Amino acid sequence: MARFVLRYRGDEVETAEDELARISGLVIVEASGRSFLVDADPERIRSALGDSKRWVASPETRIPLPKPPRRSAKRSESG
């Protein structure tokens, strides 16, 4: 199981969640409009939605907190 962000690109947004709910082994963690955070086996998502033009899928990833481009040294000590 892995966590994915699924986004519905079709016209019938109101039926999108039902479509996902019919996929066995897929758990909807959170839903927000066209976007869904789901737990599922990657192969399961691929077989169920991989050929669909109405869906895009991305693994859930994290973008790091932006940091100013400051120089840093290799060793740190507490003051």
Add this chain to the structure above:
Amino acid sequence: MNWFQNLKRQVAAPAASQAMLQGAARAAAAGKAEVRRYVVMSRRVRAHSEATRRVLLGMSADLAASHGRGAGSVAATVIDSVHEDGPKLAEMSQQAAKRLRSEAPGMLVVPEVFYAPAVHLLLPQVKPGGPARVKTRARKSARKAGRRKTPGRMTIAVHDADGAPVSGAGVVVFSDLAAEAGVDGITNAAGKFAFSTSGFARIELLIVYPEKTYWSAVKRNVPLGDVARVRVNRIDLGYTDCLRHFYGYGADGDGLDVRVGVIDSGVALDHPDLEVAGGACTISGEDPVSFGALGGDHGSHVAGIIAARGKAPSGIRGIASGVELRSYRVFDAGEGASNFSIVRAIDTAVEEGCDLINMSLGGGPRDAATEAAIEDARARGAVCIVAAGNDGGGWVSQPGAFGLCVAVSAAGRVGTFPRSAADTLDVASPYGTDPKDFLARFSNVGPEIDATGPGVGVISTVPGGHAEMSGTSMACPAVTGVAARLLSRRANRPILEAPRDQDRADAITRMLLRSCRALGLGYNHEGNGLPRA
């Protein structure tokens, strides 16, 4: 293309981008304009906005007439076409491609690339900013320095002009800058940072980064001893930093009736210079209305560049102080932001009527969900403006590299920060037509850059005061602020009041990019240049 093909494309893209930049660099070195093949198409495969449709039909007509030249007013040779108003394969210079993109911003103009199955998946990833530094070099250098070491402890004492200690300041002490060998830490309540000089033959460079209120400071070749004292200078809020150099302080009405969303770490709700009209927190499991500065200072600094409405000597003003500012928090303290939070923040900003969405964030692989959200925002009349990233000459980060957002690099100007400030370390070539202008050393670059903004030593708001920061994170809201200022002008009211569709988003982008004036830094570095308002 389905989502799995998209995933494969994500892996292949960095290699393609690298080859493209190398080609451009070779052409630049040879002193000639590089002509390459580009795919020109609407995001929806068949054109659906009037501007993109016009260009694509024009290109088809040129192809049918057998001379194959022309993409509107842009010189191009059309080689192939899928439909009359569908994708085209065209040959043109990088300059022409850039111009075409600014003339019809809803269109994708991407270099033709070739993919090999699977083999790309096995290639080593190119680290942004070039090859990774060989760690043994630093270790060897440190060992070498260690043989000359003078064991003991040394204290860096940081104080202001009145002699008052400055606590909480970051201190970086380099024994060997090239090898990044040295030590860093934070000053204590007495303004002091003590460290072991084991491994130090000398201090090549000493940098102090105060948390707020003061400029950073840099000292070179500091002798080893018991104590080194560093004085930091208080920031004068009337100082002409690079933001004010290029854009002045603006009028009260700048940005009026324009709604701007800042997707970031939250915005300080109690800062006297900031007025946050609303927003949301889109982090899973957190209170949806906690859009204050809970994720750090970054979002407040970004917001102030766009919308601060204070006045010197006690406050500061952003580029478009009249905008309606909304905060969408996706960062938690010390945590990264999930792409799901970002997608939800974009959707919420669009739902709440934002015209411009500032995204001073980036990193990681291409993400189809975020790209889809940016595309959907555009289809509903909103434009996402995204920072290029700070990997020091690396390729434009995701999602900034996505063709349907406005990607922003960072420029600076000598003389807009004190000579004693650490910002002097960010001065680097290429320099502009005016040699005081330069591309910031840290800025990412690439053919996806649409515009550049002032991003070195920018003074803005942070919780509890004001601070200077540098980064494409600062350049990005400068461009957003200019877009808001332009959009609120009477001449551009028809755009602001147009139906919220892709044509509106295209018109906003076109308005912004047409305002740009090149600084002379080169297309891969500044795109169309610095927006003017």
